[in-house]
Amino acid sequence: MTSMQRVLTAIGQEEADRVPYFLLLSMHGAKELNLSIEEYFSSAKNVFEGQLKLREKYGHDCYYSLFYAPIDTEAFGADVIYSEDGPPNAGEPFLKKEMIDSLRAPTVGESKVLKKVLDATSMLKEVAKDEVPIIGVVVSPFSLPVMQMGFSSYLDLIYDDRKLFEKLMRVNIGFCINWANAQLEAGATAITYFDPISSTTIIPRELYLETGFKVAKETISQINGPTATHFASGDCLPIMKDIIETGTAVVGVSIFEDLRDLKSAADKRLTLLGNLNAIEMRHWSVEQTKQYVKEAIDSAAKGGGFILADNHGEIPWDIKEETLLAIREAVYEYGKYPIK
Numbered sequence: 001m002t003s004m005q006r007v008l009t010a011i012g013q014e015e016a017d018r019v020p021y022f023l024l025l026s027m028h029g030a031k032e033l034n035l036s037i038e039e040y041f042s043s044a045k046n047v048f049e050g051q052l053k054l055r056e057k058y059g060h061d062c063y064y065s066l067f068y069a070p071i072d073t074e075a076f077g078a079d080v081i082y083s084e085d086g087p088p089n090a091g092e093p094f095l096k097k098e099m100i101d102s103l104r105a106p107t108v109g110e111s112k113v114l115k116k117v118l119d120a121t122s123m124l125k126e127v128a129k130d131e132v133p134i135i136g137v138v139v140s141p142f143s144l145p146v147m148q149m150g151f152s153s154y155l156d157l158i159y160d161d162r163k164l165f166e167k168l169m170r171v172n173i174g175f176c177i178n179w180a181n182a183q184l185e186a187g188a189t190a191i192t193y194f195d196p197i198s199s200t201t202i203i204p205r206e207l208y209l210e211t212g213f214k215v216a217k218e219t220i221s222q223i224n225g226p227t228a229t230h231f232a233s234g235d236c237l238p239i240m241k242d243i244i245e246t247g248t249a250v251v252g253v254s255i256f257e258d259l260r261d262l263k264s265a266a267d268k269r270l271t272l273l274g275n276l277n278a279i280e281m282r283h284w285s286v287e288q289t290k291q292y293v294k295e296a297i298d299s300a301a302k303g304g305g306f307i308l309a310d311n312h313g314e315i316p317w318d319i320k321e322e323t324l325l326a327i328r329e330a331v332y333e334y335g336k337y338p339i340k
Contacts, residue, residue, distance in 0.1 A: 002131040003061035004189070007307065011226075011249055013268045014304040019297055019335030021308035022135070022273065023060040023324060025315050026068065027087055029053065037317075038082040041067050044119035051124060055132070059328050061307075063128055065121045065188060066137040066314070072179070073147045074113050075106040085317045093150040097157060100168050105175035108182045118186040125187025135228075136188030138180045140195035141172030141219055142212040158211060165211075173219050180223045190226040193219070193248065194313060199234025201254070208239055216246040228252060228273060233312045240265035255311040259299035263306070271305045276327070278310035282318055286326045293330035302339050 001009070001017045009016035029050015030040035040046045051063045070080050070090035079091025095103065108114050117136075124134050139147070145154040145168060157165050180191045196202065198212035220227050229243055230252030236243060237257045244267075253262050253274040262272055276292055284292070293308065300306040308331060315324075 004131050004133055007061055007133050010304045010307055011271045012304065015337040016304070018337060019301045019306060019308055019331055020061040021327065021331045021335070022062045023054070023058050023315060023327065024064050024309060024313055025054050026064060026066045027317060028315070036084065037088065041088065044116045044123065047120040048123040052127065058324050062133045062135050063124045064135050065117060065124060065183065067117055069139060069194070070147055071113055071117065072139045072144055075111040076148065078147070087314060090147040093148060093153065095145070095148040097153065097161070097164065100164050103168065103171050105171050108178045114179065114182070118182060121183055121186040121188050133189040134187055135190055135192055136180065136183035137192045137194060138176050140193050140198070140212070140216065141169055141176045142215040143195050143197040144172050146197060158207070169215055173215060176219050177222045184225040188225070190228060191223055192313065193227045193229045194232055195229055196232040196234050199231040199236055200238045201234035205239050205242070209242065213242050213246065220247045230273070230313045237262055237265055240270070244269045250307070252309070252313055253311065259296060263300045266305065268305060271307060272300055273307045273309050275311040276309065278312040278315055281310065281323060282316055284323055286322055289323050289326040290330040290333070293327055294334045297334050297339060301335065308335070
């Protein structure tokens, strides 16, 4: 089977030749090209070449066109802070409450930073054709304000001024839809809809139903391709039935929830993505790595509906190469269907 066939079979709730697995490596291409992280992300060609080298080395079932999460706010004019050993992070929040009325979303086609992602996606599509999924990324309209406004200011807005909150959502929803669809047009197979603020780790289900749930339903319905909703390590079991109603196809799940419980709640209507612990993985031995992979496969792989990955949606910079290679070896050893 090709990687595309393997992934589509899993999403179809059937068993492929083996369990598909995603190594969601973004900045690691810099290591392969001997570049700094900042230099690596300065060029679409760098990211394209880095993704090719990473998949060639580790054999996983996707290309990942994510540059870095704050590229969405960078398109609004915000700063990005680079480090030598971690992902670029958002700079100081740029949006004050009194600025929301006049806020306008950037035009995707006119943004230099977004164009780099689209160019890298197009180059990957030339190589991937229809054999390897290309996973694009957007930050959800509901979670984006954490980088736009700052955490506490945004939570104050949700609780204290629902009218201004709705205005901000109008801007962000329009941007998110356009950004997602531009990536699909460039060649992305599916879009990861990162929505950590909707996790029950952050807000209660009752508030999610009033806010993030409605935003997700509206946004996902206008994205012209399949989506995977990811809570970036946050819990989602209490809202699993609600997630199904948003129309997403895949859900990124937390290490803090049991895969068996999540698989049962997904009810063959969602495919699970996860849930190796991306933080503890930094200290795993080869033997531990294989054991954790085996446990995840034993818990969730039978009957399809499962893609092995980390639980956060981005693998840390300092994960050892031998650990990533051990994941591959363990998938090939324990992930062949039928699962024994």
